[in-house]
Amino acid sequence: MVFLVAALLVMGVVLGTVAHTPLPVTLAGAAFIAIWLSLFTAREVRARGRRN
Structure with missing residues (x-):
């Protein structure tokens, strides 16, 4: 992700x-x-954890 921003x-x-x-x-x-x-990724990871 940091690579994407830098690119x-x-x-x-x-x-x-x-x-x-x-x-x-x-x-x-x-x-x-x-x-x-980063905040979006953390939110998505947390939401995915609740679904499983």
């Missing part, structure tokens, strides 16, 4: 989309997405 960030920099925003803003956005994905 998207690198792709954005290469394509120039993220290059127009300051680095701290980009890193804050990447951290937000990583936390969001």
Whole structure:
């Protein structure tokens, strides 16, 4: 999952989309997405445990 976030960030920099925003803003956005994905994964794992 962290690899996915890093890959998207690198792709954005290469394509120039993220290059127009300051680095701290980009890193804050990447951290937000990583936390969001982590919480979603934890919720799904917990829900799957209840179904089984």
